[in-house]
Amino acid sequence: MGKDSFFIRKTLDADNVATFKQETIDLGAYVDALGQSVLRIHNVQITYSDNAGTSSTITANSVGVAQWQLTTQSQADTVRDDDKSVISSGRVHMYNALGSAGLATNVSDMNGINLHEFTNGYVVATENIYLGGEATAGFSGDVYITAVLECTVEKMTQSAAMALALSQQ
Numbered sequence: 001m002g003k004d005s006f007f008i009r010k011t012l013d014a015d016n017v018a019t020f021k022q023e024t025i026d027l028g029a030y031v032d033a034l035g036q037s038v039l040r041i042h043n044v045q046i047t048y049s050d051n052a053g054t055s056s057t058i059t060a061n062s063v064g065v066a067q068w069q070l071t072t073q074s075q076a077d078t079v080r081d082d083d084k085s086v087i088s089s090g091r092v093h094m095y096n097a098l099g100s101a102g103l104a105t106n107v108s109d110m111n112g113i114n115l116h117e118f119t120n121g122y123v124v125a126t127e128n129i130y131l132g133g134e135a136t137a138g139f140s141g142d143v144y145i146t147a148v149l150e151c152t153v154e155k156m157t158q159s160a161a162m163a164l165a166l167s168q169q
Contacts, residue, residue, distance in 0.1 A: 004152055004153075005042060005150050005151060005152050006150075006151055006152075007148055007149065007150055007151070008025060008027075008148075008149045008151055009146065009147070009148050009149075010023055010025045010131050010146070010147050011023075011144050011145070011146040011147075012068070012131050012132070012133055012144070012145045012146075012147075013051075013142055013143075013144055014066060014068075014133045014134050014135040014142070014143045014144070014145050015134070015135060015142050015143070016064075016135045016136065016137050016138075016139040016140075016141060016142055016143055017137060018134055018135070018136045018137065019134055020075075020076070020077045020078055020132060020133070020134045021132065021133060021134060022074065022075060022130050022131065022132035022133075023130070023131045023132075024074070024128050024129075024130055025128065025129045025130065025131060025147075026127070026128055027039055027124065027126070027127050027128060027129060028127045028128075030151070030153050031124065031125060031126065031127050032127075033125045033158070033161040033162050033164070033165040034158060034161075034162070035158075036155050036156055036157060036158050036161050037153055037154075037155060037156075037161075038123050038124065038125045038153070038154060038155075038156045038161055038164065039123070039124045039125075039151050039152075039153055040121035040122070040123050040124075040151060040152050040153075040154055041087065041118065041121055041122045041123075041124060041149050041150070041151050042117065042118060042121045042150045042151065042152065043116050043117040043118065043149070043150045044070060044087070044088045044116055044147060044148070044149055045116060045147070045148045045149075045150075046068060046090055046145060046146065046147055046148075047145070047146040047148075048066050048092055048143055048144070048145055049143075049144050049146065050141055050142070050143070050144065051141070051142060051144060053144075055103055055104075056094070056139050056140070056141070056143050057096075057101050057102055057103060057139070057140040057141070058094050058095070058096035058101065058102065058103070058104050058138055058139060058140065059096065059101050059137075059138055059139070059140055060096065060098060060099050060100050060101055060102075061096065061097065061098070061099065062095075062096055062138040063093060063094065063095050063096075063136070063138045064093075064094045064095075064096075064104070064135065064136055064138030064139040064143070065091065065092070065093050065094075065135065065136045065138065066091065066092050066094075066133065066134070066135035066136070066139070066143045066145060067089070067090065067091040067092075067133055067134060067135075068089060068090055068091075068131065068132065068133035068145045068147070069086060069088070069089040069130075069131075069132050069133065070086070070087040070088045070089065070129060070130070070131055070147060070149075071083070071085040071086055071087060071129065071130045071132065072085045072087060072124060072126045072129055072130075072168040072169070073085035073126075073130070073168070073169060074128075074130050075130060075132050078132065078133075078134065084167070084168075085168065087122050087124070087129065088122075090109060091109065092107065092108070092109040093107070093108045093109075094106070094107050094138070094139075095107075096138075101140045121152070123156075123164060124168065125156070125161050125162075125164040125165035125168060126165055126168045126169060131145070131147050133145045
């Protein structure tokens with residue numbers, strides 16, 4: 001990975017009503033297919049939290065499920081991981097076995113692509129990418145999904161950059 005890496009951060013308020021939400025991440029400052037500039041995402045880190053940035057609580061004897069996806073195309077709902085626009089995705093299942101609302105007693109996040117570090121990076125030639133997701137009512141309040149992307153910018157031939165951009169739209 002190059003020494004000129006930088007971080008792009010985006011937070012999505014996924015609520016807790018199992019309704020898909022999406023935020024746009026503007027890459028226009030980094031990507032210009034005609035100008036031969038593309039973005040390489042080296043890794044993706046995800047945090048699930050409440051609005052204060054602390055751990056989300058789960059209602060008594062409940063399961064909270066939150067999921068996210070990072071795509072090169074805008075989506076109206078969650079898409080499967082075999083969709084060509086999916087860069088990365090993941091889910092977390094949190095269970096609270098206590099008789100009152102509190103932190104999860106059991107957590108599993110081994111679902112979805114959930115890739116945190118790409119071997120050679122994921123090259124993006126679109127001017128926007130999208131962070132989408134949703135969370136269930138098992139959470140005591142809104143779930144905030146924060147994505148932190150470590151990236152570099154690189155040059156690509158104009159024809160290769162345009163071909164990549166078209167394939168990702």
